[in-house]
Amino acid sequence: MSKIKINTVRCKGCGYCVNDCPRKALSFSGNINDKGYDTVQVDDSLCVACGTCYRVCPDSVFEILE
Ligand code: SF4
Numbered sequence: 001m002s003k004i005k006i007n008t009v010r011c012k013g014c015g016y017c018v019n020d021c022p023r024k025a026l027s028f029s030g031n032i033n034d035k036g037y038d039t040v041q042v043d044d045s046l047c048v049a050c051g052t053c054y055r056v057c058p059d060s061v062f063e064i065l066e
């Protein structure tokens with residue numbers, strides 16, 4: 001069950017979320033979005049829905065679901 005939702009269309013591949021996730025749950029997926037950026041993916045088994053990615057992302061990619 002996903003604890004966060006990732007709107008990859010908005011991702012610019014800056015990596016802030018990947019660097020700041022305290023659980024190392026985020027990584028680049030290799031999936032390139034329409035803007036040409038490598039987008040992020042989450043390992044649901046590691047994510048604890050702390051909200052750090054939501055706070056650091058400059059492009060409102062994340063939604064916390066719980
Ligand atoms: S909610 Fe927290 S643990 Fe989950 S991916 Fe975002 S920063 Fe990582």
Ligand code: SF4
Pocket residue numbers: 010011012013014015016017018039040056057058059060061062
């Ligand atoms: S912080 Fe936002 S824009 Fe930057 S890589 Fe993460 S999801 Fe993409």
